Protein backbone atom coordinates (compact mmCIF):
# COMPACT_ATOMS: atom_id res chain seq x y z
CA UNK A 1 0.00 0.00 0.00
CA UNK A 2 1.08 3.56 -0.71
CA UNK A 3 2.97 4.62 2.48
CA UNK A 4 1.79 8.25 2.14
CA UNK A 5 -1.78 6.93 2.21
CA UNK A 6 -0.99 4.89 5.36
CA UNK A 7 0.42 8.02 7.00
CA UNK A 8 -2.59 10.11 5.98
CA UNK A 9 -4.98 7.51 7.44
CA UNK A 10 -2.87 7.31 10.62
CA UNK A 11 -2.95 11.11 11.05
CA UNK A 12 -6.73 11.15 10.66
CA UNK A 13 -7.11 8.50 13.36
CA UNK A 14 -4.70 10.34 15.70
CA UNK A 15 -6.52 13.64 15.14
CA UNK A 16 -10.14 12.63 14.55
CA UNK A 17 -12.10 15.10 12.45
CA UNK A 18 -15.66 16.17 13.21
CA UNK A 19 -18.42 14.15 11.61
CA UNK A 20 -19.00 16.52 8.66
CA UNK A 21 -18.49 15.62 4.99
CA UNK A 22 -15.01 14.50 3.88
CA UNK A 23 -13.46 15.08 0.46
CA UNK A 24 -10.54 12.89 -0.61
CA UNK A 25 -8.54 14.47 -3.46
CA UNK A 26 -6.27 11.92 -5.16
CA UNK A 27 -8.24 9.16 -3.45
CA UNK A 28 -7.01 5.61 -3.01
CA UNK A 29 -8.77 2.84 -1.11
CA UNK A 30 -7.74 2.28 2.49
CA UNK A 31 -9.62 0.08 4.98
CA UNK A 32 -9.79 2.92 7.52
CA UNK A 33 -10.97 5.52 4.99
CA UNK A 34 -13.00 3.72 2.35
CA UNK A 35 -15.97 3.15 4.62
CA UNK A 36 -16.33 6.70 6.00
CA UNK A 37 -19.97 7.18 4.95
CA UNK A 38 -19.71 10.90 4.21
CA UNK A 39 -16.55 10.55 2.06
CA UNK A 40 -16.50 11.83 -1.53
CA UNK A 41 -13.56 10.65 -3.63
CA UNK A 42 -11.87 12.30 -6.60
CA UNK A 43 -9.17 10.48 -8.55
CA UNK A 44 -8.01 11.43 -12.08
CA UNK A 45 -6.09 8.18 -12.80
CA UNK A 46 -8.22 5.34 -14.11
CA UNK A 47 -6.52 2.37 -12.40
CA UNK A 48 -6.81 4.07 -8.99
CA UNK A 49 -10.33 5.35 -9.75
CA UNK A 50 -11.38 1.76 -10.54
CA UNK A 51 -9.80 0.58 -7.27
CA UNK A 52 -11.82 3.23 -5.38
CA UNK A 53 -15.02 2.13 -7.08
CA UNK A 54 -14.28 -1.52 -6.32
CA UNK A 55 -13.80 -0.55 -2.66
CA UNK A 56 -17.31 0.99 -2.72
CA UNK A 57 -16.13 4.60 -2.44
CA UNK A 58 -18.33 7.42 -3.74
CA UNK A 59 -16.23 8.56 -6.71
CA UNK A 60 -17.12 11.81 -8.51
CA UNK A 61 -15.86 13.39 -11.75
CA UNK A 62 -15.71 16.83 -10.18
CA UNK A 63 -16.50 17.49 -6.50
CA UNK A 64 -18.93 20.24 -5.58
CA UNK A 65 -19.95 21.84 -2.29
CA UNK A 66 -18.00 22.38 0.92
CA UNK A 67 -16.36 19.79 3.14
CA UNK A 68 -15.32 19.78 6.81
CA UNK A 69 -12.25 17.65 6.12
CA UNK A 70 -10.18 17.49 2.96
CA UNK A 71 -7.68 14.67 2.56
CA UNK A 72 -5.14 15.31 -0.17
CA UNK A 73 -2.79 12.71 -1.63
CA UNK A 74 -1.05 14.67 -4.38
CA UNK A 75 0.74 13.56 -7.52
CA UNK A 76 4.39 14.38 -8.02
CA UNK A 77 4.57 17.72 -9.81
CA UNK A 78 5.27 20.84 -7.79
CA UNK A 79 2.69 22.96 -9.61
CA UNK A 80 0.05 20.26 -9.19
CA UNK A 81 0.70 20.08 -5.44
CA UNK A 82 0.58 23.85 -4.87
CA UNK A 83 -2.44 24.30 -7.15
CA UNK A 84 -4.00 21.42 -5.20
CA UNK A 85 -3.56 23.31 -1.90
CA UNK A 86 -5.58 26.21 -3.32
CA UNK A 87 -8.21 23.88 -4.75
CA UNK A 88 -8.53 22.12 -1.39
CA UNK A 89 -8.84 25.49 0.34
CA UNK A 90 -11.74 26.44 -1.92
CA UNK A 91 -13.62 23.24 -1.00
CA UNK A 92 -13.20 23.77 2.77
CA UNK A 93 -16.25 24.59 4.88
CA UNK A 94 -15.76 27.24 7.61
CA UNK A 95 -13.72 25.66 10.43
CA UNK A 96 -12.55 22.93 8.07
CA UNK A 97 -9.21 21.13 7.94
CA UNK A 98 -6.93 20.07 5.10
CA UNK A 99 -4.65 17.07 5.72
CA UNK A 100 -1.93 16.37 3.15
CA UNK A 101 -0.01 13.08 2.82
CA UNK A 102 3.36 13.07 1.03
CA UNK A 103 6.44 10.86 0.90
CA UNK A 104 9.68 12.41 2.19
CA UNK A 105 11.25 11.67 -1.19
CA UNK A 106 8.43 13.67 -2.83
CA UNK A 107 9.43 16.74 -0.81
CA UNK A 108 7.08 16.37 2.18
CA UNK A 109 8.98 18.83 4.40
CA UNK A 110 9.35 21.37 1.58
CA UNK A 111 5.61 21.30 0.82
CA UNK A 112 4.77 21.44 4.51
CA UNK A 113 6.73 24.71 4.62
CA UNK A 114 4.92 25.89 1.49
CA UNK A 115 1.52 25.26 3.07
CA UNK A 116 2.59 27.16 6.18
CA UNK A 117 3.12 30.25 3.97
CA UNK A 118 -0.66 30.40 3.52
CA UNK A 119 -1.96 29.15 6.86
CA UNK A 120 -0.66 28.18 10.32
CA UNK A 121 -0.15 24.42 10.52
CA UNK A 122 -2.26 22.49 13.03
CA UNK A 123 -0.06 19.39 13.26
CA UNK A 124 2.43 17.23 11.43
CA UNK A 125 2.90 13.46 11.72
CA UNK A 126 6.04 11.60 10.49
CA UNK A 127 5.70 7.88 9.79
CA UNK A 128 6.60 5.36 7.05
CA UNK A 129 9.17 7.80 5.59
CA UNK A 130 6.23 10.10 4.87
CA UNK A 131 4.52 13.07 6.47
CA UNK A 132 0.94 14.07 6.99
CA UNK A 133 0.43 17.73 7.83
CA UNK A 134 -2.70 19.73 8.45
CA UNK A 135 -3.93 23.31 8.22
CA UNK A 136 -7.35 24.69 9.10
CA UNK A 137 -9.21 27.72 7.84
CA UNK A 138 -10.42 29.23 11.11
CA UNK A 139 -8.05 32.08 10.28
CA UNK A 140 -8.17 33.23 6.64
CA UNK A 141 -5.43 31.95 4.33
CA UNK A 142 -2.94 34.42 2.86
CA UNK A 143 -4.55 35.88 -0.26
CA UNK A 144 -1.30 36.55 -2.11
CA UNK A 145 -0.08 32.98 -1.66
CA UNK A 146 -3.48 31.59 -2.67
CA UNK A 147 -3.40 33.82 -5.75
CA UNK A 148 0.05 32.43 -6.73
CA UNK A 149 -1.20 28.87 -6.37
CA UNK A 150 -4.43 29.51 -8.31
CA UNK A 151 -2.31 30.91 -11.13
CA UNK A 152 -0.39 27.59 -11.28
CA UNK A 153 -3.64 25.68 -11.74
CA UNK A 154 -4.43 27.42 -15.01
CA UNK A 155 -4.09 25.56 -18.32
CA UNK A 156 -0.93 26.58 -20.19
CA UNK A 157 0.06 26.75 -23.84
CA UNK A 158 3.48 25.20 -24.54
CA UNK A 159 6.05 27.66 -25.82
CA UNK A 160 6.04 28.08 -29.64
CA UNK A 161 3.10 25.68 -30.04
CA UNK A 162 -0.65 25.70 -29.64
CA UNK A 163 -0.66 22.62 -27.38
CA UNK A 164 -2.56 23.05 -24.15
CA UNK A 165 -1.64 21.20 -20.95
CA UNK A 166 -2.44 21.37 -17.24
CA UNK A 167 -0.16 20.77 -14.23
CA UNK A 168 0.23 17.17 -13.16
CA UNK A 169 -0.06 15.52 -16.57
CA UNK A 170 2.92 13.83 -18.22
CA UNK A 171 5.30 16.34 -19.83
CA UNK A 172 3.16 19.34 -18.88
CA UNK A 173 5.84 21.91 -19.79
CA UNK A 174 7.37 20.60 -23.00
CA UNK A 175 6.97 18.09 -25.79
CA UNK A 176 8.64 14.88 -24.62
CA UNK A 177 11.82 14.40 -26.71
CA UNK A 178 11.11 10.67 -27.05
CA UNK A 179 7.64 11.38 -28.43
CA UNK A 180 9.08 14.03 -30.76
CA UNK A 181 11.51 11.42 -32.15
CA UNK A 182 8.72 8.87 -32.65
CA UNK A 183 6.48 11.48 -34.33
CA UNK A 184 9.30 12.34 -36.72
CA UNK A 185 9.75 8.66 -37.63
CA UNK A 186 6.06 7.73 -38.04
CA UNK A 187 5.55 6.70 -41.67
CA UNK A 188 3.00 8.65 -43.78
CA UNK A 189 1.70 5.25 -44.95
CA UNK A 190 -0.18 4.51 -41.68
CA UNK A 191 -3.78 3.67 -42.58
CA UNK A 192 -7.11 2.45 -41.23
CA UNK A 193 -7.71 2.13 -37.49
CA UNK A 194 -4.93 3.34 -35.23
CA UNK A 195 -4.62 3.29 -31.43
CA UNK A 196 -2.41 5.57 -29.32
CA UNK A 197 -1.69 3.86 -25.99
CA UNK A 198 -1.02 6.25 -23.11
CA UNK A 199 -1.96 9.14 -25.40
CA UNK A 200 -1.33 11.87 -22.82
CA UNK A 201 -2.41 15.30 -24.03
CA UNK A 202 -2.54 14.15 -27.64
CA UNK A 203 0.86 15.01 -29.12
CA UNK A 204 1.48 11.68 -30.89
CA UNK A 205 -2.09 11.32 -32.15
CA UNK A 206 -2.12 14.81 -33.63
CA UNK A 207 1.27 14.19 -35.24
CA UNK A 208 0.09 10.88 -36.73
CA UNK A 209 -3.10 12.44 -38.15
CA UNK A 210 -1.08 15.34 -39.57
CA UNK A 211 1.33 12.97 -41.30
CA UNK A 212 -0.78 10.04 -42.48
CA UNK A 213 -3.91 11.06 -44.38
CA UNK A 214 -5.06 7.44 -44.80
CA UNK A 215 -5.74 7.05 -41.07
CA UNK A 216 -9.51 6.45 -40.91
CA UNK A 217 -9.75 6.81 -37.12
CA UNK A 218 -7.45 7.11 -34.16
CA UNK A 219 -8.45 5.96 -30.68
CA UNK A 220 -6.66 7.68 -27.81
CA UNK A 221 -6.41 5.54 -24.66
CA UNK A 222 -5.20 7.39 -21.58
CA UNK A 223 -5.43 6.78 -17.82
CA UNK A 224 -5.23 10.44 -16.74
CA UNK A 225 -8.56 12.17 -17.26
CA UNK A 226 -6.88 15.61 -17.09
CA UNK A 227 -4.51 14.73 -19.94
CA UNK A 228 -7.37 13.30 -21.98
CA UNK A 229 -9.37 16.52 -21.52
CA UNK A 230 -6.36 18.42 -22.95
CA UNK A 231 -6.10 15.95 -25.85
CA UNK A 232 -9.72 16.69 -26.79
CA UNK A 233 -8.73 20.35 -27.14
CA UNK A 234 -5.38 19.67 -28.84
CA UNK A 235 -6.86 17.68 -31.72
CA UNK A 236 -8.89 19.58 -34.33
CA UNK A 237 -12.65 19.20 -33.75
CA UNK A 238 -13.04 17.55 -37.15
CA UNK A 239 -10.26 14.98 -36.45
CA UNK A 240 -11.42 11.35 -36.78
CA UNK A 241 -10.50 10.65 -33.17
CA UNK A 242 -12.14 9.13 -30.12
CA UNK A 243 -11.04 9.53 -26.56
CA UNK A 244 -11.08 6.79 -23.92
CA UNK A 245 -10.41 7.17 -20.20
CA UNK A 246 -8.99 3.70 -19.96
CA UNK A 247 -6.45 1.53 -18.16
CA UNK A 248 -4.52 0.07 -21.09
CA UNK A 249 -3.26 -2.87 -19.00
CA UNK A 250 -6.83 -4.22 -18.92
CA UNK A 251 -6.75 -4.73 -22.72
CA UNK A 252 -8.34 -2.94 -25.68
CA UNK A 253 -11.88 -3.36 -26.97
CA UNK A 254 -10.88 -4.01 -30.60
CA UNK A 255 -7.97 -4.71 -32.96
CA UNK A 256 -5.96 -2.14 -34.89
CA UNK A 257 -4.01 -1.76 -38.12
CA UNK A 258 -1.36 0.24 -36.30
CA UNK A 259 -0.55 1.05 -32.69
CA UNK A 260 1.64 3.95 -31.62
CA UNK A 261 2.92 4.41 -28.09
CA UNK A 262 5.42 6.01 -25.79
CA UNK A 263 4.72 3.57 -22.94
CA UNK A 264 4.85 4.73 -19.31
CA UNK A 265 7.44 3.12 -17.08
CA UNK A 266 6.61 4.78 -13.77
CA UNK A 267 3.81 4.18 -11.30
CA UNK A 268 3.65 7.27 -9.10
CA UNK A 269 7.28 8.03 -8.20
CA UNK A 270 8.58 4.50 -8.70
CA UNK A 271 10.14 3.05 -11.82
CA UNK A 272 7.88 0.28 -13.14
CA UNK A 273 9.23 -1.39 -16.27
CA UNK A 274 6.51 -4.04 -15.96
CA UNK A 275 3.94 -1.34 -16.75
CA UNK A 276 5.71 -0.61 -20.05
CA UNK A 277 5.90 -4.33 -20.78
CA UNK A 278 2.18 -4.70 -20.01
CA UNK A 279 1.48 -1.98 -22.61
CA UNK A 280 3.48 -3.94 -25.18
CA UNK A 281 1.67 -7.19 -24.35
CA UNK A 282 -1.68 -5.46 -24.84
CA UNK A 283 -0.44 -3.90 -28.09
CA UNK A 284 0.73 -7.28 -29.41
CA UNK A 285 -2.66 -8.81 -28.59
CA UNK A 286 -4.50 -5.93 -30.27
CA UNK A 287 -2.81 -5.79 -33.68
CA UNK A 288 -4.68 -7.02 -36.73
CA UNK A 289 -2.85 -9.53 -38.94
CA UNK A 290 -0.11 -7.56 -40.73
CA UNK A 291 -0.47 -4.68 -38.26
CA UNK A 292 2.50 -2.71 -36.96
CA UNK A 293 3.52 -1.33 -33.58
CA UNK A 294 5.52 1.91 -33.44
CA UNK A 295 7.04 2.77 -30.09
CA UNK A 296 9.67 4.90 -28.46
CA UNK A 297 11.50 4.05 -25.27
CA UNK A 298 14.56 5.00 -23.27
CA UNK A 299 17.48 3.17 -24.80
CA UNK A 300 18.19 1.05 -21.73
CA UNK A 301 14.66 -0.37 -21.43
CA UNK A 302 14.64 -4.07 -22.32
CA UNK A 303 11.65 -4.05 -24.66
CA UNK A 304 13.04 -5.93 -27.68
CA UNK A 305 13.32 -9.23 -25.77
CA UNK A 306 9.80 -8.78 -24.44
CA UNK A 307 8.44 -8.08 -27.93
CA UNK A 308 10.21 -11.19 -29.20
CA UNK A 309 8.61 -13.24 -26.41
CA UNK A 310 5.25 -11.96 -27.67
CA UNK A 311 5.99 -13.28 -31.15
CA UNK A 312 6.79 -9.89 -32.72
CA UNK A 313 9.84 -9.10 -34.83
CA UNK A 314 11.40 -5.73 -33.99
CA UNK A 315 13.67 -3.26 -35.69
CA UNK A 316 15.26 -0.18 -34.14
CA UNK A 317 14.76 2.48 -36.82
CA UNK A 318 16.20 5.48 -34.97
CA UNK A 319 18.22 6.34 -31.88
CA UNK A 320 18.77 9.80 -30.50
CA UNK A 321 19.19 11.63 -27.15
CA UNK A 322 18.99 8.34 -25.20
CA UNK A 323 15.80 7.14 -26.96
CA UNK A 324 15.17 4.39 -29.48
CA UNK A 325 12.27 4.06 -31.92
CA UNK A 326 11.20 0.46 -32.48
CA UNK A 327 8.88 -0.84 -35.19
CA UNK A 328 7.43 -4.32 -34.58
CA UNK A 329 5.20 -6.57 -36.62
Ligand SMILES: C[S@@+](CC[C@H](N)C(=O)[O-])C[C@H]1O[C@@H](n2cnc3c(N)ncnc32)[C@H](O)[C@@H]1O
Pocket residue numbers: 047170171176179197198199200201202203204221222223224227246247248249261262263264265
Ligand atom coordinates in the same frame (compact mmCIF):
# COMPACT_ATOMS: atom_id res chain seq x y z
C1 LIG B 1 5.39 8.40 -21.52
S1 LIG B 1 3.79 9.13 -21.39
C2 LIG B 1 3.40 9.46 -23.11
C3 LIG B 1 2.31 10.49 -23.25
C4 LIG B 1 2.03 10.94 -24.69
N1 LIG B 1 1.83 9.85 -25.58
C5 LIG B 1 3.12 11.84 -25.19
O1 LIG B 1 3.78 11.42 -26.10
O2 LIG B 1 3.30 12.93 -24.67
C6 LIG B 1 2.81 7.76 -20.96
C7 LIG B 1 1.34 8.06 -20.73
O3 LIG B 1 0.69 6.85 -20.32
C8 LIG B 1 -0.30 7.19 -19.35
N2 LIG B 1 -0.57 5.97 -18.56
C9 LIG B 1 0.09 5.50 -17.47
N3 LIG B 1 -0.47 4.35 -17.05
C10 LIG B 1 -1.50 4.09 -17.89
C11 LIG B 1 -2.46 3.03 -17.98
N4 LIG B 1 -2.45 2.00 -17.12
N5 LIG B 1 -3.38 3.09 -18.97
C12 LIG B 1 -3.39 4.13 -19.85
N6 LIG B 1 -2.51 5.15 -19.81
C13 LIG B 1 -1.58 5.13 -18.86
C14 LIG B 1 0.32 8.33 -18.56
O4 LIG B 1 -0.68 9.07 -17.91
C15 LIG B 1 1.04 9.10 -19.67
O5 LIG B 1 0.22 10.09 -20.20
